[in-house]
Amino acid sequence: xxxxxxxxxxxxxxxxxxxxxxxxxxxxxxxxxxxxxxxxxxxxxxxxxxxxxxxxxxxxxxxxxxxxxxxxxxxxxxxxxxxxxxxxxxxxxxx
Numbered sequence: 001x002x003x004x005x006x007x008x009x010x011x012x013x014x015x016x017x018x019x020x021x022x023x024x025x026x027x028x029x030x031x032x033x034x035x036x037x038x039x040x041x042x043x044x045x046x047x048x049x050x051x052x053x054x055x056x057x058x059x060x061x062x063x064x065x066x067x068x069x070x071x072x073x074x075x076x077x078x079x080x081x082x083x084x085x086x087x088x089x090x091x092x093x094x095x
Contacts, residue, residue, distance in 0.1 A: 002094045009087040016080045020073050022048055027069040048072075 026048045029035040036045060055068035055075075 002091060005087065005090050005094070009083060012083055013080060016076050016083075019048075019051075020076050023052075023069050023073050023076075026052075 022044055026036075026044050029041050029044065035041050052068040052072055055071040056066065059067050059071055061067070
């Protein structure tokens with residue numbers, strides 16, 4: 001049981017890490033003219049835009065600068081830490 005919980009936690013942890021990197025790549029692409037119009041840019045946008053739209057509805061842009069990527073990364077970090085705490089507690093109960 002402990003190994004299964006560990007592998008589930010590692011898979012979720014890795015997925016959150018990779019998605020956070022995609023968010024950073026998406027933000028960096030805004031600095032490069034035409035980067036979001038490339039195949040890679042379109043692919044990244046399809047993956048991150050639905051998630052970022054949640055934060056766009058809640059956090060307005062200020063002076064044309066959006067904070068949805070920053071909010072999205074911070075939220076993912078909080079989820080990641082919460083999952084870690086949950087994992088530790090489950091492992092303590094098992095052993």
